[in-house]
Amino acid sequence: MDVTVRKQRVTDEELMELIPDLPEGPLDNYRKQASFNWRRMKLAYDSVDTIKFKNEMWNFMENHPLFKHTEATRVLDDERHITTKRMYTIFNENFLPYEKIVIDPSLLQAESEAMFMFDSSLAVKVSLTFRMFTNAIQGNGKPHHYHFIDDAAKAKIGGCFALTEVSHGSNAKGMRTTATYIPEKKQFIMHSADFEAAKFWVGALGKCATHAIVYAMLVSKGKNHGLHTFVVPIRDPKTLKPYPGVIVGDIGEKVGLNGIDNGFVMFNNYHLPKEAALDKLGGVDDNGDYRTPFRDPSKRFGAALGILSGGRVHITSISTCYLLKAIVIAMRYSAVRKQFAAENATEETPVLEYQQQQIRLFPYLAATYAMKIFSVWLSQLHISITISNMTGGDDKSAERGIELHALSSAVKPIFGWTARDGIQNCRECCGGHGYLKAAALGDLRNDNDANCTYEGENSLLLQQTSNWLLNVWSRRAKITEADSPLGSLAFLENVDKLLSEKCPWNTEKEFLNPDNLIHMYKWLTAYVLKMTAEKVDKLKSEGKSNFWAKNDSQSFNAVTLSVVYGENYVLNHFYKTALAFEDPNCANVLLTLVSLYGTFLIEKHLATLYIGGYVRGAQGALVRAALLRCCGRVAPEALALVDALAPPDFCLNSVLGMSDGQVYQHIQSNVMTYPGAMTRPEWWRDVVYWQSYAPSKL
Secondary structure (H helix, E strand, O other): OOOOOOOOOOOHHHHHHHOOOOOOOOOHHHHOOOOOOHHHHHHHOOOHHHHHHHHHHHHHHHOOHHHOOOOOOOOHHHHHHHHHHHHHHHHHHOOOOHHHHHHOOHHHHHHHHHHHHHOHHHHHHHHHHHHHHHHHHHHHOOHHHHHHHHHHHOOOOOOOEEOOEOOOOOOHHHOOOEEEEEOOOOEEEEEOOOHHHOEEEEOOOOOOOOEEEEEEEEEEOOEEEEEEEEEEEOEOOOOOOEOOOEEEEEOOOOOOOOOOOOEEEEEOOEEEEHHHEOOOOOEEOOOOOEEOOOOOHHHHHHHHHHOOHHHHHHHHHHHHHHHHHHHHHHHHHHHHOEOOOOOOOOOOOEHHHOHHHHHHHHHHHHHHHHHHHHHHHHHHHHHHHHHHHHOOOOOOHHHHHHHHHHHHHHHHHHHHHHHHHHHHHHHHHOHHHHHOHHHOHHHHHHHHHHHHOOOOOHHHHHHHHHHHHHHHHOOHHHOOHHHOOOOOOHHHOOHHHHOOOOOOOOOHHHHHOHHHHHHHHHHHHHHHHHHHHHHHHHHHHOOOOHHHHHHOOHHHHHHHHHHHHHHHHHHHHHHHHHHHOOOHHHHHHHHHHHHHHHHHHHHHOHHHHHHOOOOOOOHHHHHHHHHHHHHHHHHHHHHHHHHHHOOOHHHHOOOOOOOOOOHHHHHHHHHHHOOOOOOOOOOHHHHHHHHHHHHHHO
8 A cells, every 4th residue: 555655844843834824712721732833734635735725725715705694595596696706706716726726736636626625416416517527538539529518618508417317326237317319410319218217316407518428328229338428408498498318307305415516418309410329338220230349248337337436436535525624623622512510520521521422422532543545545546546547657557546446435435424424423422513504514414424325335346346345255375465465455465363362451551552463454354354254155055146245245244345445454554554654743643543443433333343253251341441532632632623524614614613612602693693583573473463362262
């Protein structure tokens, strides 16, 4: 595994210029307890250039009237409208021209983070309208398609991505939209048989998109050649009216992300020129005969869908952003909120001091650091692989792509679920005030919920990883570095000897040692792979087909396998990054977080470790004791750790999480100024009427 070490060739004075002082207030006592420089901790995942870039975007948004927050929730159409105006405002500023990306690809991830920290709908809409649309054309198209990329780059058109249908999502091969080729006219006729075949959940299509990347079954000379991509005009860019043969609309309000106009589209024998087919990976010639550079049709299909892997990689960053904001809010609030007092104490105790508050928050603080460091690295890896493929690739590009597919298919669900559980804990740890919309935790929870479903429903997506690992197991003794250029199969080294081991540690201190935790996870991953492989083989020997043998090996086996495989890799990456960090004070705190994250993960899998016979007796209790002790070690560092993570207050936009710690002042201000909060309602007469009328009828 390649860990990028960020060289800290920057002085404390330079960092202070980049990152201003935080306001004095109720949080000062906790901040003074920290053993490290919170500004320098940012360099564990950021660079000076990415910090500068995000500051530039945030300063622009904070000072632009379009980016002012409102207290009350907007109606749906207004939410769509403001997000679209913000999107084009950001687009017109051109913060990240192509030349900058070439020089420093990490700025792409920084741009996305800057937008997500302000508003997730804005970030997703920018990505869908400009990035995902053009990336699909770049990956699937030929030079005669590139004018669409140019038009999108000039905002002459707006794109979207239409794969999912009403009755089919994960099973892409079951899609029912068809594109039938007519040789005489050199045209495709795109058609939706019924509403179940409508493209659905298409982001940016509901109100705005003029063009779509549509996945449809290519039919020619009576033969279905499977799912192919087409660039399809949907609306007239000058009027936004749909073209004849296109039925398009908005699917309505969602649980979250309502600034994105998700839509549906149906086609009624809609005629397209032959050039609409994005046929670099396969398509028909003028006569309707099928041509492809792939001999194996399944490889063509895999290559086409492989272009989508960037979505899973991106979601690791999205989930991290949501959890990051939630943990900052909950931690700052917990340091200010005081409840109860010990005997003879002169004042109440901050709830951050209570063990149950710490065990609910601190492991997710450690997880946030692990996820943040990993997601930045994964995004940069994906960008480098993409650039390599565009320039012809190298001798490891195929293997890297396969391993990245397996890894991202595991990590995307892990990060989505970790954010889901962490945000919910943050909400509950903030008590009743956490239920205020002004706390911002409810919106984070709702927006993150989509991460557990789109780009592959989590449980189904994990099968991509487990299938790859099961194929690897049968040749485990022959695995070489070439098979795993990213190093995710390192747990298979001397695996048979490894699986004969028993856990040798019997003290809390030993279970806090990152090396020991890493070794435990190595054993756990190998054991679950072995057990899953043996179960599949057993079911096959009993007469079950490959399909049903794998289906009946999911719960407690294949799903767990994919999860521990992903967790193992993330934990290893976190540890290696902490060891490589140049600042010793920051490194020591990061290593404590590695121990906390590791014991948190191990504790969740204790049952499997006992079933496998690796741990025994009181060792499980020692893991839990080590987890609690680690929380105690993190306590004095906690506020500085969230300060290092936190975006500006105007992005956080939470009455509970502002950097000045003046929680009750912010709640008072929000309540007193909320539209209509202190005025008599227009319908006051109804109240008076029913108060006087109802008793007379009793």
